Amino acid sequence: MDLTIPPGAETFLTQAGWGGAVIEPLPGDASFRRYFRIRRSNGNAMLMHAPPPTEDPQPFLRAAKWLDANGLRAPLILAEDAEQGFVLLEDFGDVRMREYLDAWPQDEDEVYRNAIDALVQLRKLPPGPFTGYTLAEYQREAQLFIDWYVPTRGLYVDSRAWSNAWEEVISQLLPRQRPGVTVLRDYHAENVMLLGGLEKQGLLDFQDALAGHPAYDLVSLLQDARRDVSPQLEAQMLDYYMQKTGEGDDFLADYARLGAQRNAKIVGIFVRLWKRDGKPRYLDYIPRVWALLERDLAHPALGPVARWFDEHIPADLRAAGGGKFEV
Numbered sequence: 402m403d404l405t406i407p408p409g410a411e412t413f414l415t416q417a418g419w420g421g422a423v424i425e426p427l428p429g430d431a432s433f434r435r436y437f438r439i440r441r442s443n444g445n446a447m448l449m450h451a452p453p454p455t456e457d458p459q460p461f462l463r464a465a466k467w468l469d470a471n472g473l474r475a476p477l478i479l480a481e482d483a484e485q486g487f488v489l490l491e492d493f494g495d496v497r498m499r500e501y502l503d504a505w506p507q508d509e510d511e512v513y514r515n516a517i518d519a520l521v522q523l524r525k526l527p528p529g530p531f532t533g534y535t536l537a538e539y540q541r542e543a544q545l546f547i548d549w550y551v552p553t554r555g556l557y558v559d560s561r562a563w564s565n566a567w568e569e570v571i572s573q574l575l576p577r578q579r580p581g582v583t584v585l586r587d588y589h590a591e592n593v594m595l596l597g598g599l600e601k602q603g604l605l606d607f608q609d610a611l612a613g614h615p616a617y618d619l620v621s622l623l624q625d626a627r628r629d630v631s632p633q634l635e636a637q638m639l640d641y642y643m644q645k646t647g648e649g650d651d652f653l654a655d656y657a658r659l660g661a662q663r664n665a666k667i668v669g670i671f672v673r674l675w676k677r678d679g680k681p682r683y684l685d686y687i688p689r690v691w692a693l694l695e696r697d698l699a700h701p702a703l704g705p706v707a708r709w710f711d712e713h714i715p716a717d718l719r720a721a722g723g724g725k726f727e728v
Contacts, residue, residue: 417480452486461608498593534613545669566705578614657700664694688722
């Protein structure tokens with residue numbers, strides 16, 4: 402873990418009224434952003450450093466302010482200097498949904514229902530001031546599988562057929578995502594904080610928000626790349642969501658479409674984090690993600706993409722959850 406304090410951090414904190422506070426580095430995530438807990442005798446805060454040009458804090462600021470203005474709990478912005486990449490945030494504490502459920506698995510049903518309630522609340526709102534999730538964006542994300550996973554396997558595949566298959570699959574859901582809902586895009590157990598009660602949940606990691614399909618964040622939550630969600634719990638929570646929203650079979654088909662697209666993208670991203678960014682720990686998640694991908698591919702709505710996998714990805718790699726990586 403990088404323990405260095407970014408240049409300018411102490412000046413920023415002083416200007417924000419937090420001069421002299423203790424700056425405690427925290428473990429990083431999959432991006433170039435860094436986080437620090439700021440401690441002083443009368444309270445704590447969080448410092449995010451999203452340094453330009455590799456990062457831009459403006460999307461985070463825009464999304465956080467919109468969420469808070471619309472009744473969803475993003476961290477309050479205490480001070481900001483976007484040009485230098487510094488944002489001082491409300492401290493949500495240390496109780497993440499992931500670790501809480503590791504310790505108290507008997508509360509799993511209630512915690513997931515509360516997380517789904519937040520998505521139901523989100524879909525009742527007009528989409529926020531975010532770019533729309535287009536076919537081109539879905540294709541760009543899916544291409545990560547071709548660009549990063551495929552070369553590590555020494556495979557030669559028909560990338561045009563890959564794009565054509567995804568266009569056929571995704572074009573079916575595009576009419577149903579208009580005008581769209583705010584999609585957080587990384588809504589899962591490591592990005593939900595518990596704020597003093599199971600029903601009080603705070604949101605993290607929403608800076609990539611778009612206006613898109615309401616099934617996307619549900620997939621992110623219930624097909625979690627980093628935490629096992631049993632098929633039984635997934636089915637129960639899907640049923641709960643359907644009862645709350647009145648959705649039907651078209652929604653379930655779109656859920657499978659977005660699940661397959663997201664999981665294929667994540668396989669590519671996790672390989673990229675290893676090959677490009679030197680973070681091999683993400684390879685450990687790929688078998689889980691691959692199993693989720695296979696479940697999604699079994700849905701009839703994924704026919705064109707499923708046929709592409711049958712033709713291009715060898716059965717032994719698929720049976721091995723994407724295969725073992727030599728680090």
